[in-house]
Amino acid sequence: MADQTAVTDTDATPRPHSEELEFVYNGGDSAELARHLTWRSLISRLPKLVRRSFALAWAVDRRSTIALLACQVISGLLEALGLFATTAALSALIQSASDPAHLTAALPSVLMLAATAGLRAILGIAIQGLSNRLGPRIAREAEYRMLHAATGAEMAAYDHPGFDDRYDKADRGVEVSRDMIGESQNLVSSAATLIAAAVVVGALAPVLLPLLVLTALPQALASVAGERVTYLATLRTFRDRRMLNMLRWYLSHKDQADQIRTDTLASYLLDKYRASGVRVDRTVDEATWQRAKISLVGSAVSGLAAALMWAGVMVLLGTGHIGAAAAGTLVFALRSASGGLHGIVGYGADLMRTGRYMDDWESFIDEAAGQRLDRGALTPDRPRQVALHQVTYRYPEAESDTLRKVDFEVRQGEIVAVVGENGSGKTTLMKLLCGLNLPTAGLVTWDGISTRDLDPYALWKECAVVPQEFARWPMTARENITLGQPQPDGDAAVHRAAAASGADAVITVLRSGLGTLLAREWWNGQALSSGQWQRIAVARAIHRDAGLLVMDEPTSDLDARAEHLIFTGLRALAKDRAVVLVTHNLANTAVADRIVVMEGGRVTAQGTFTELTARPGLFRDLWLLQQDRMTPAAQEDAAR
Numbered sequence: 001m002a003d004q005t006a007v008t009d010t011d012a013t014p015r016p017h018s019e020e021l022e023f024v025y026n027g028g029d030s031a032e033l034a035r036h037l038t039w040r041s042l043i044s045r046l047p048k049l050v051r052r053s054f055a056l057a058w059a060v061d062r063r064s065t066i067a068l069l070a071c072q073v074i075s076g077l078l079e080a081l082g083l084f085a086t087t088a089a090l091s092a093l094i095q096s097a098s099d100p101a102h103l104t105a106a107l108p109s110v111l112m113l114a115a116t117a118g119l120r121a122i123l124g125i126a127i128q129g130l131s132n133r134l135g136p137r138i139a140r141e142a143e144y145r146m147l148h149a150a151t152g153a154e155m156a157a158y159d160h161p162g163f164d165d166r167y168d169k170a171d172r173g174v175e176v177s178r179d180m181i182g183e184s185q186n187l188v189s190s191a192a193t194l195i196a197a198a199v200v201v202g203a204l205a206p207v208l209l210p211l212l213v214l215t216a217l218p219q220a221l222a223s224v225a226g227e228r229v230t231y232l233a234t235l236r237t238f239r240d241r242r243m244l245n246m247l248r249w250y251l252s253h254k255d256q257a258d259q260i261r262t263d264t265l266a267s268y269l270l271d272k273y274r275a276s277g278v279r280v281d282r283t284v285d286e287a288t289w290q291r292a293k294i295s296l297v298g299s300a301v302s303g304l305a306a307a308l309m310w311a312g313v314m315v316l317l318g319t320g321h322i323g324a325a326a327a328g329t330l331v332f333a334l335r336s337a338s339g340g341l342h343g344i345v346g347y348g349a350d351l352m353r354t355g356r357y358m359d360d361w362e363s364f365i366d367e368a369a370g371q372r373l374d375r376g377a378l379t380p381d382r383p384r385q386v387a388l389h390q391v392t393y394r395y396p397e398a399e400s401d402t403l404r405k406v407d408f409e410v411r412q413g414e415i416v417a418v419v420g421e422n423g424s425g426k427t428t429l430m431k432l433l434c435g436l437n438l439p440t441a442g443l444v445t446w447d448g449i450s451t452r453d454l455d456p457y458a459l460w461k462e463c464a465v466v467p468q469e470f471a472r473w474p475m476t477a478r479e480n481i482t483l484g485q486p487q488p489d490g491d492a493a494v495h496r497a498a499a500a501s502g503a504d505a506v507i508t509v510l511r512s513g514l515g516t517l518l519a520r521e522w523w524n525g526q527a528l529s530s531g532q533w534q535r536i537a538v539a540r541a542i543h544r545d546a547g548l549l550v551m552d553e554p555t556s557d558l559d560a561r562a563e564h565l566i567f568t569g570l571r572a573l574a575k576d577r578a579v580v581l582v583t584h585n586l587a588n589t590a591v592a593d594r595i596v597v598m599e600g601g602r603v604t605a606q607g608t609f610t611e612l613t614a615r616p617g618l619f620r621d622l623w624l625l626q627q628d629r630m631t632p633a634a635q636e637d638a639a640r
């Protein structure tokens, strides 16, 4: 049964140390935030939230924001005017019952009523239109700021636990940001209605004002309590909702589609999906029920207060404190005021909810800003020497160092190969060389200047990197090679780079050559094989013509011919570049001037291919293992 589907391994033998697939929530102490979700703190936050939403609106479209505010104020004034006109009209109409001559006296007030109602209707349309105009622009601005913060952060920010969680929450903030201006506008409009009506009530029967407040207070309190319940439920379901998102991606994305089928994994993952969904529904149901109970109590108490208020009107009328016309106006004003009060409570609650997500958005931007690329401004030349001096690197929150006191050097014109077993720190070393990460201790220098002191964007202009997991941009083949940064001789440079990487053979068979879209899934472009993509990725790095060329397993998917082409072409590339190469295929390291061997985050040996294959050590061991393959006949001989 779905309800009983556990998110555990169905393996019969218990494995005490098997880790459950479960997201660790690292998005900040939201439970603490929920504890502070009190009536008082919320009330004090409302003006701030309204200010924030108008500030965002101001940033995207000043004229519309001014127009919106002006319409609000005028609409509020017209409402007050309309209510006063109601008093005059009612008074004249009541008096006309005894003397019909008074009927004409009602005419100006009736005309005033009609005019204010008409004008308010027109203003309402303008307000709606302006809100609709501002909403999407605000959302785009919020998204832009979030993306700007993310792309401007140090790479290490992504390695901090919680960065992804916070990004997810901020993303939700972006989604709801478009509602913020509408909610703020409705809140201001309700406040204007309330003030206008309260002025009239205050003028006619001030004693009713406290009773008026009493009608809205219980509902306001219930609304805050209900919000808290919903927020806590959102927190409790956070892990399962992330799990659902993750599973949705794995279950539907093409990258895993083949393995889901051949590994007959679908039902196992779908069971996990259903189990998470059931847990989310259960928590949401509980919260909904709890909220309904709270709302019921709030509404009942509010209803009692309203009854008291209307009784007050009758007492005032009965005791002759107010006349019939004033009583009629009071009915209008009180209805209007309680509409305003309920609007404030309702839209206030909406704004609180949106504001909470916007807080996540703001704190993500602050956090990313705290990790903003804040380095020096020196501009490097094409580097003649890139070096690590006693460099130690530890990933954020990791328990041990990944690199330990590493010394390393590569010069222009030189090819250095870095080899080592999986997890020995080769990729980490590459990231430090090209300034993606800064060392925890020690120095990484470009021609003697620390990467901390160099302008990172100027430094990256001098880096060409083929990472293990390279991007497959949904763009044309040309754009995939130039990355929007063409060389002065345009396509000629693209063709040269393509010829050096073997990508020319790929481009030749593309239906529109360099202009072919390589984005099959999205725009019906042409699909490439993994090896064809890798040729494009290598062409991209060669085309860049940067002083430091870093290639991390650049030929892992290539056939022997393409791999041969790239490695035999490296010497020509190294003429005016420093080349660093990571490879597990040790035969390829023969082209290097020097080979650096890494073990457990340390450099344990250096030398030429001839020296290292002759000397006992890890390199020689790995080299011999790569030669150790027997034909089936030899295996049979050995078995005999």
Ligand SMILES: Nc1ncnc2c1ncn2[C@@H]1O[C@H](COP(=O)(O)OP(=O)(O)OP(=O)(O)O)[C@@H](O)[C@H]1O
Binding pocket: 159, 395, 396, 398, 402, 420, 421, 422, 423, 424, 425, 426, 427, 428, 429
């Ligand atoms: N983002 C990260 N956060 C924490 N630890 C990491 C991170 N990336 C890598 N590590 C750790 O650093 C160690 C070295 O990783 P690295 O990718 O540098 O190894 P490598 O030598 O390139 O391995 P491979 O040959 O498998 O590509 C690994 O043990 C890994 O656990």
